[in-house]
Amino acid sequence: MAAPTSEVSHHQSILSVKAVAESCIQSVPSKYHFVNDINGSPSDSIPIIDFSLLTSTNLHHRSKALQELDKACVEWGFFVLVNHGIPENTMRSLLDGSVEFFELTNEEKQRYEPKGVLDPIMSGNGSMPNSESHTILAWRDFLKINLHPTFYCPEKPETLRDILWDYSVRVRNVFRRLVEAVAENLELEQGYMDDVLKLDSCFQRFVANYYPPCPQPDQVMGTPPHVDYGLFTLLIHNGLPGLQIQHNGEWFKPDHSPPNSLLVNIGQHLEIFSNGRYKAIKHRAVVNNHSPRISIIIVNGAAPDAIVGPAAPLVERDGRALYRPMEFMESVRAMLTNRY
Template sequence: MAAATASTELSSNIITDNSFVKGLAESSTLQSIPSQFTFANDSRGSHSDSIPIIDFSLLTSPDPDQRAKLLQDLDKACREWGFFVLVNHGIPETLMKSIIDASLEYFELPEEDKERYKAKSPSDPIKSGSGSVITTANHKIHLWRDFVKSYVHPEFHCPDKPQILRDIVYEFSEKYRSLLRKLLQAIGENLGLEEGYIDEALKLDSCFQLYAANFYPPCPQPDQAIGIPAHTDHGLLTFLIHNGVAGLQIQHDGKWFNTNSPQNSILVNTADHLEIFSNGRYKSVKHRAVVNKQATRISVVMANGAAPDAIVGPAGPLVERDGRALYRPMKFIEYVETMLSNTVDGKGNLECLKIQDQ
């Protein structure tokens, strides 16, 4: 997740930490990927019709049986898959299209405009670049994607170009916070927690929100590169939409599955802090972004977490019920920033917080 800027020496297929992949991918001489991108992987995924679909509108259904069934389905999705497709969520389709379009406008900006947001430290509120990861063998691998990320709550930050991006991200993040609170209220109900417990424990009035847009251009050797390696997310729930080009895969029962989300739906995954807070009842699941030869993929992600200064550990009533805590507590923002170590180890931080059996 390291930031990156201005592309150089594209004609010789060299890219540095200060380069954008978009310029490389558009080079007329590019026939194979530079060696720095080599990440041999089997990017094939199975297709599944079993990824749960959650009808958000049923949360307010006057029919108690319908609502009870919805809560049961939500609980099962969080326990067994760690992912679900959210439909009838109330976010206008026009707004979802607008944020995809505005994010694309950002990636189309001249590189000098994007260079301004080269990350100097993990705590920078706006970051843009391409990025690399360090493998467990201590090799640096460049990722086949460009990104822009900004902290949008509790303080709002966003690139100042294009102007339309700021306006849309602000509205988008506001609507997603409302959606988050309602989903977490239902999740709290499923966990048997008192109404308002999650809001107070995680200080959700000041919840952390991160907007991220990813640009994956066509790749001449998709089986030799990766958009984002297998990882889990920080936070409670992550919301993702895309431009209709497939590429996100999730791991379930040791196998990789392609995700297919209907138009105007939101793909939601339970993230690390929900696994911690639920004392392991709900799972933060590995997922990855693979690339293709034919089409540019754009995804827009809204990561949602506790307040930056909230200490997140297993919920007290769940620890009492289970007899012990399975995870150590940690300040939320410290967890987020230490996650940016760029090591490909899937669940590094989460594993470190697990309390081993004595």
């Protein structure tokens, strides 16, 4: 099930959480109050996949990397990707450009107040129900931008457009190679996933999250437990801990990733396409009381009009389909709408 977080912010919540945090509050305002256990177990066992071996012409190296990828997808639904070829300065520039957006005035950011769950550019902070079914606000500001098949970008900051375009292209290249590897592990014909999911027109969305420091971190929620839509999500951050992954019923903190690595996780549509072999795994974001945390994710999915269901060869192999087919964008809209 998708995260219980509204993608559409109410007008009164547009005052950024960043501004609230910078107003020197000593306790959490009631509209953000969400009692929360922020503890998680340290983990150095998140699988690490070497992209250069996954794409190697050395058959032995590639075969071993494929096996490691399959195991990571089955057992964790998350993995750390190293040697992916995206320059570290590109990733750093994107983080810096995102911070510049969050430093704009509230009036400038209000231009992108969400009116629908799939608006091409959205800025806000989101809401979620608590145990009494009252709506409360998440302790984060977000910027969400559709990048492909049509590219959008806010007018400000001006530095963001070129770096975002460059990064989106690089990420799509990595994404397509991951899809090739997954298809091979699923024993599908070469090009099958590309054709069925129309990946030349794949949907790609940028999400930047700004988590300000909070005087009471265990009294708010940055991002509640959820699974992502799409096929693969690729994440980078500014080096501060906060992301937690649920594994075998326990929350783990993948906080010690190698330099210049990407954290990759499986989305709901890959779970559907693989007929349940690969599972989308719950994750959440908690906050701290000393420094802002920035995370940037790129969600990569099928083409908006592609019909996503269990792959026919897998249904034949498994004996039945575990999920019903649905147009990609229609299913995304339903998932996001049902988050609150």
